[in-house]
Amino acid sequence: MAGAALAVLAVAALAIWIDHRDLADRLLRQQPQVIQANAELLHRAITMGRPLYSKHCAGCHGGELEGSAARGVPDLARNAWLYGNDVVDVERTILYGIRSGHPKARNVTDMPALVRTGQITQGDAHDVVEYLQKLAGASFDQSMAERGRKIYYDKGNCYDCHADDARGVIDYGTPPLTGPVWLYGGDRATLYRSILDGRHGICPAWVDTLEPVQIRALALYLVAAGADRRLQTGNSRVGSG
Numbered sequence: 001m002a003g004a005a006l007a008v009l010a011v012a013a014l015a016i017w018i019d020h021r022d023l024a025d026r027l028l029r030q031q032p033q034v035i036q037a038n039a040e041l042l043h044r045a046i047t048m049g050r051p052l053y054s055k056h057c058a059g060c061h062g063g064e065l066e067g068s069a070a071r072g073v074p075d076l077a078r079n080a081w082l083y084g085n086d087v088v089d090v091e092r093t094i095l096y097g098i099r100s101g102h103p104k105a106r107n108v109t110d111m112p113a114l115v116r117t118g119q120i121t122q123g124d125a126h127d128v129v130e131y132l133q134k135l136a137g138a139s140f141d142q143s144m145a146e147r148g149r150k151i152y153y154d155k156g157n158c159y160d161c162h163a164d165d166a167r168g169v170i171d172y173g174t175p176p177l178t179g180p181v182w183l184y185g186g187d188r189a190t191l192y193r194s195i196l197d198g199r200h201g202i203c204p205a206w207v208d209t210l211e212p213v214q215i216r217a218l219a220l221y222l223v224a225a226g227a228d229r230r231l232q233t234g235n236s237r238v239g240s241g
């Protein structure tokens with residue numbers, strides 16, 4: 001009897017192993033958009049990705065993908081994808097991170113300490129903050145905002161990364177400065193600190209920790225879960241601060 005039971009367990013274990021191997025093969029061979037269009041396959045990918053998120057990502061991004069303004073972690077539930085929410089783009093970020101030290105990390109841009117380096121003055125920074133308040137639809141000082149606009153396009157050179165319309169550039173990973181969702185916060189004090197000291201957020205690289213199929217499943221989960229959360233919380237691009 002014991003031998004028969006062990007044989008049954010061995011067959012069951014082999015069946016599970018074969019199923020996992022076949023699932024991994026399907027997830028890695030298919031293009032992400034094909035997987036997203038296949039309800040059964042996407043469900044299995046999400047089932048695999050959810051516990052990976054809880055173990056490796058939730059500590060920073062939160063249990064509901066809400067992020068953390070205190071640490072500058074994007075709110076993925078409100079469409080705060082600095083580099084876009086295409087599965088391939090998300091995969092790359094998971095693989096190599098952002099300013100992680102990996103040679104393939106996303107590190108084209110970094111928020112400089114404009115005041116600390118002497119590029120602009122403290123007064124200039126306060127003026128820029130008023131201009132950003134205007135763009136975000138908040139109350140603002142008109143004369144300061146007018147000066148701030150000139151600094152944004154000239155002395156501060158802010159537009160070069162954050163775009164002429166201040167809505168950010170996905171290719172650079174630079175967030176918009178128009179709200180209503182902000183990376184670090186859109187209040188005056190937080191915006192001023194960003195300009196004063198700069199920002200240097202980091203996302204670790206997982207290429208040496210997770211298997212390729214896990215990274216694919218995690219990316220699919222993040223995109224799907226983010227879309228689900230936005231049905232409840234809105235659909236806004238993130239702002240910086």
